[in-house]
Amino acid sequence: SAVISQKPSRDICQRGTSLTIQCQVDSQVTMMFWYRQQPGQSLTLIATANQGSEATYESGFVIDKFPISRPNLTFSTLTVSNMSPEDSSIYLCSVVAPGHSISTDTQYFGPGTRLTVL
């Protein structure tokens, strides 16, 4: 298993500012993801955080808006830049804890960061 912490747990921010969310894992993991969950919706993958290289972004998400760092195998940050009210969401960090085979690889989630942009 993996235990994940996120900071901050929630924040209220002004339009046009930026917020950096931290994700810390209690063990080294290869696969780490950032998701967004807008009110009443399911999860949308923002990007895969790659250790030592640029993140891989999904369609509709760009590095200038959501820069991601992954300096090592236990830590990552997601920055939400130049925020607007449409960015109000829960942001979730997740990791894959490898099993004895790929079919037992299990995804675990952090507690989430609830962001409100005014």
Place this chain on the structure above:
Amino acid sequence: KQEVTQIPAALSVPEGENLVLNCSFTDSAIYNLQWFRQDPGKGLTSLLLIQSSQREQTSGRLNASLDKSSGRSTLYIAASQPGDSATYLCAVFTGNQFYFGTGTSLTVIP
């Protein structure tokens, strides 16, 4: 592209009832399927993982089944309790990405 859907979107049952949540996916090339629970405003908690070679998994009052060839999974909750009230999501793993369903919001009425 893999698409995952869950039916029903919302379900309300009296305490003590057994219930079934459904998950379907369009591409059977998966390694596993996970069921998660999400409480309001919180992260996701993993409930069960079924490997692609398995037919079912059980944990306490929960039983999940998988029919990979037909692209279906079910989550059976026995003797439901008010504490089971939450949103339940399924996700399939293709090896490099997870695809999530839209979720079923469950309310168990005391």
